[in-house]
Amino acid sequence: MWEWCRRWLAKRFNVYSAKTDPILLYFLSIIDVRLRWFQSRAGNFDEAKKYILEEVIKRRDRLENSSPGIYTDSEAWTEAYRLERLMALLEPIDNLLYEIRLRLDEASAERVSAEPRLRTALSMAEANAFDNSRSPPELKPDGESMLRALLLEILEKTHWTTQRKFFARPIQISATRKIVWAGVFSFALFVLPYAWIYVDIYISRADQKIPTDFLVGLPFYTALTAGLFGAYFSRLLYIQKNAGNMSVGELKTARELTSIFLRGVVGMCGALVVFFFLRSGMVDGKLFPTFPRLSVMEGKVLLSDAVPGVGNAFGQDVGSVRQILPSPDLALLAIWCFLSGFSERLVPSILSTTEQTLGDAAKGGKK
Template sequence: MKNRLLSKILPFSQSGKAESQLLEQRYVDLHTTYEKIRLEEERIKQFAPLVEKIDKLFELPKSWDNANHIEQFLVPIYTPPELDLEIKVKLLHAKRRLREDSWRFYDSEFGELDEEQKQSLLSRLYKDLHWAYDVEELGKDYTTKTRIRTSILFIVSIFMFFMIDQVTFIADLLSITSGDRGDFIVTAMAAGWMGTSFSMLISLKNRIEISSISDLKVIHRFDYLLSRALIGMVSGLLLFYAFESGILTGIFFPDFSTENTDLFSGERNAALLIVWCFVSGFSEKLVPDLLNKTEQNITQNNIK
């Protein structure tokens, strides 16, 4: 990749600075190796076309793509001792970055090849290492976006929870006033959304660690995150209607029965509704289990 994706997203962050320093150090290492080669006139003449390409690459703006090309062009110029040393160094890098089976393949193959074959295999190893690094950086990019976007959804859910009935034009648009049925419906949906966002935030670390790059590609997308938020909102809404209809009753549940004089204005009702709607968003199984249990009860009653 021309530029590291993380540096594009956070160009002024500490990560971007560290990335720039790594690139600078890589160029220093390459330049040091190349200058040693240039001291040998016969080798320079022998590989004049490659030397010309390397010189042009050093004149271009510094980038990881250009550094990778320089690295590839240096392979045929190495002497046998230099080639063996480079292979040992790259095998150490490969052990950390490549899969175990890939590393074992390269480690076993290099000992049985002649110089030309070693050069070809080292070039291939370079490509695999660069690809592994690009995938790693892409994963970091997806991870950063997932954290930022999940945090944004959580902040928006808090705004919806606390402010939806406080902002006059929104309250007028939705025809709700503080403490009425519409306010409770919005509160239930917002609490469900907040529960889902909170669940995603606290499980994010473990989820990222076990996810492949394909999984990260999906879970970082706004449409995926919004679908999770929508599930939380619907869960909160369904739970509200479950309470209002009397499907769920008990001392630990809000009482929205017609006999309850507080109905939608009681602080206890509001608190219980918020807690349960938050839990419904936080737990992916609560509302589905409730629906399954309701379906089973209906089926059993019909059979009787």
């Protein structure tokens, strides 16, 4: 009963305990088994290695049996990784090369950015650490220190990558949560006029017409909010896809409200540029909106058409449903403005193409 109360209080007040961390306990059990293997070979160790072995055993036991609150989760894992690096100093000479290759494969699985450089360093170390004039090649006197230093560097890079992921995960979650809320807010702004129309008609007379004054600024409003929504949607996908490659500083910047706000402003500015570019009439075709037709269309859908077989089977008129939708041109404008906020290259590409076209036209006029 007391043990249950202690664990409940530790969990309630967010007090970390190594005994309640199953992943850490398993990692410490791996270290324990390797230490026992080193103890079986301790007869070949010098005094320095024996001292390191005793220290690792004591520190491992101290970490595993530590009281709640002595370590934080990050401190506990930092200590566990320190023990693993100390064990690299005890690795037998005949097992060094195999251990290095094994750790390199682990670094590759953990997507350590320095893994290609470390493989190159291994090739150079093999060439310099062994005397290839003999058969089989023999390890040079200074070859052990060279290989052991490389093993330590591989472990350091792998541990750094793992610790960075552990530290960056809460920051990524915080940034994602804020961007999601910003995206939800921008989406609500985008659909607000249409929801307002539907609600107004629902609570008023069924034959009430759409207010004309309300539609005056609808295209411009749609363009800005579509760009805002596209910007936040793009940012959310980018964070989800590239969070593992982003530095901690970049993740911290991504979760700042000023950074999120500026990303939305950039999306709205891009949508504004596309709005006036399309309005200028410089491009034409079925893929581009015709501005005089930007509006909201109203129509009726017969229930017999919407649900085949209803009404006609009994020879009755089941009526119709009033339908209010954006015009095709307004939908095209919304798509273009959404893409301008979503794609960071669309607006610069449009401006670059326009600049080149105007430059060619100016050169042709001078001739």
